[in-house]
Amino acid sequence: MRLKIEFEPIGRRGEFPQGITLWESACNLGLALQTPCGGQGKCGRCIVKIAQGEVSPPTPADYRFLSAEQIAQGYRLACQAKPLSDCRVYIPPESLSIAQRLQLEGQEIPAKPEPAISTFNLTLTPPTLDDLRSDAERVIQSLKISHGVEASVDFAVLQELPERLRSQGWQLKAVVRQGEIIALLPPEAAPLGLAVDLGTTKIAAFLLDLESGRTLANRGLMNPQIPYGEDVISRITYAIQKPGAAAELQKVVVEAINRAAEEMCAEVNAHPSHIVEAVIVGNTAMHHLFLGLPVSQLGYAPYVPAVQGALEVKARELGLRMASGAVLYMPPLIAGYVGSDHVAALLAAGFDEIEGPALLLDIGTNTEICLAYRNGQPGKSPLTSLSCASGPAFEGAHITHGMRASPGAIESFSLEDDEVKFQTIGGLPPIGLCGSGILDVVAQLRKAGVIDSSGRMGSHRKLRKTDGQLCFVIAERGEGLPPIVFTQKDVREIQLAKGAIRAGIEVLLRERGLSPAELQEVVLAGAFGTYLRPESALEIGMLPKLPLERFRQVGNAAGAGAKAMLISTTMRAKAEKLTRQVEYIELAAVPDFAEIFAKAILL
Incomplete structure (x- = not known):
């Protein structure tokens, strides 16, 4: 009996005979887990979490390295657990021997630091029998006398005020925000800010000095909600079907952000208590789950957010x-499936001012697209956005040897003079295909005539039949491992994904009476947008055929926008104004969308 095993957040999956361990399954897929003991259960480093499915009972080694609470939560040693059914397994970052590649930086926005906070150094006189003013009164009066600022004290700050004053020798830096003292820092400490791009798959966090605007540290991590569902619909379903599930989803993300903040502060010899302001952007589902807002209404038409x-x-x-x-x-949201990450990306890409016609795409499981056109039809909004369900194929899901961008993933591919050439992340032996490599494969096979415009595979010396379907052999592997292949079904998956994106573009252009050739610029944002080759996207018709110089890849634009809003209230005002300028199109309300999509899936 063979069982299906899927490893997250890597996105690798395969079928294995019952009786082998999760560690052996991972090794067969080329995944490098931390196993200094060679899988003997002696080091306790290969900890995984069983997100779905059943495995063998805990062994003495499990009880030696894991607490009873961890075992109850589904944590096991991969070298000890044997699947008894199909399983989905989450690998924590510390259990991987090589980290995944995460896109952190994006094209920066010139933003003058104008933080929402102000700081004031105070030197207070300690109380005496002749001066019995309360500690709070002492701070408030000193702030007014020394700096002409009137402010109240936040209640939580008040609770720690006496100890803080005395431990700091009556010298402090008061942080004031909108007439309220929100923090009392050591005099030498800089007020810090935290900007976070909370993605469905990945989280990018940045620590900034609010007064200088300088980025001090950053961290990239996988979203710990992945074991509960790869996409937002799965997580919404999980949140509404199981009591306490929404709180669980919120807790794991909050803890991940807290850990990232602590690590970044330690890196710059600061303390998390020095962080006085934060900005978090994300799609509407991530926004709601993080804030603990209801999400059930996002799961059905008309997909209305609880707050906008x-x-x-x-x-x-x-x-x-x-x-x-x-x-x-x-920051504000635009619609049920277009969130504040899209707002931040538009801000970072200059879409608050750009004349256009120009497109911005952030390609992912849900691809957000915006068309900027300020000289268009009278009475029309300058910005029009929509979200299309492109699915997780470009993240490796539903692709036979697909995976996320990790060491060993094929990230670029070419078919030159009938010879296969490829490059893997880290230069390691190939273990699968990540998004940019998948796109290259389809483009190169189409260019070489291996597949036709309908997506059907034809003939080539590297085509073979496996399990009754044609597949193209990308790379042979030794040691009894099966070759990495791209199947006819994989082609169909990419057609659906690219078709959704191209159909969304066509709807936007038609809405504004434009032809693709009139586009002056196409901005590609996000991790996939950073690493894909525009030539490949053009070859398969995912993007309009335009000169390459009209394409601009800007990296993590959402993260860059979040940082700009963190240090500048002017940027926040721009983002809020920009949001009001966006007209949202719900594709479910486009009568002939099915026809547009049918044409868009052609290669």
Whole structure:
């Protein structure tokens, strides 16, 4: 009996005979787990979490290295656990011997630091029998006398005020925000800010000096919600079907952000209590799950968010470990499937001012697309956005040897003079195909005539039949491992994904009465947009055929936009104004979308 095993967040999957361990399954897929003991259960380093399915009972080695609580939560040693059914397994970052590649940086926006906070150094006189003013009164009066600033004290700051004053020798830096003292820092400490791009798959976090605007540290990590579902629909379903599930999804993300903040602060010899402001952007589902807002209404038409405008929340209310009175700014959303990450990306790409016609695409499981056209038809909005369900194929899901961008993934591919050439991440032996490599394969096979415009495979010396379907052999592997192949079914998956994106573009262009040739610029954002080759996207018709110089790859634009809003209230105002200028198109309401999509899937 063979069982299907899927490893997240890598996105590798395969079928294996019952009776072998999860560690052996991972090795067969080329995944490098931490196993200094060689899989003997002696080091406790190969910890995984069983997200779905059944495995063999815990062994003495499991009980030696894992707590009873961890075992109850589904954690096991991969070298000990044997699947008893199909399983989905989550590998924590610390259990992987090589980290995944994450896109952190994006094209920066010139933004003058104009933070929402102000800082004031105070030197107070200690109380005496002749001066019995309260500690709070002493701070408030000193702030007014020394700096002419009137402010109240946040209640949580008040609770720690006496100890803080005395431990710091009555010298402090008061952080004031909108007439309220939200933190008392050591005099030498810089007020810090945290910007986070909370993606469905990946999280990018940045630590900034709010006064200089300088980025001090950054961290990239996989979203720990992945074991609960690869896409937002799966997580929404999980959140509404199981009691306490929504709180669980919120908790794992909050803890991940807290750990990232602690690591970045340690890197720059600071403390999380020095973080006084935060900005977090994400799609609407991530936004709602993080804030603990209801998500059931996002799962069915008309997909209405619980709230759309910008929010300011005390960070402590969400469990974020920062300064006692630190404030979290959540930028506005556009629609049920177009969130504040899209707003941040538009801001970073200059779409608040660009004349156009220009497109911005952030390609992912849900691809957000915006058309900017300020000199268009009278009465029309300057920005039009939509979201198309492109699916997870470009992240390796549903592709036979697909995987996320990790060491050993084929990231580029060419078919030159009938010879296969490829490059893997890290120069390691190939173990699968990530998004950019998948796109290259389809483009090169189409260019070489191996597949026709309908996506059907024809003839080639590297085509063979496996399990009743044609497949193209990408790479042979030794040691009894099966070759890496690209199947007819894989081609169909990419046609569906690219068709959704191209159909979305066509709807936007038609709405504004434009032809593809009139586009002056196409901006590609996000990790996939950074690493894909525009030539490949053009070859398969995913993007309009335009001169290559009209394409601009900007990296993590959402992260760049979040950083700009963190250090500048002017940028926040721009983002909020930009959001009001966006007209949203719901593809479900486009009568002939099925016809547009049918044409768009052709290669």
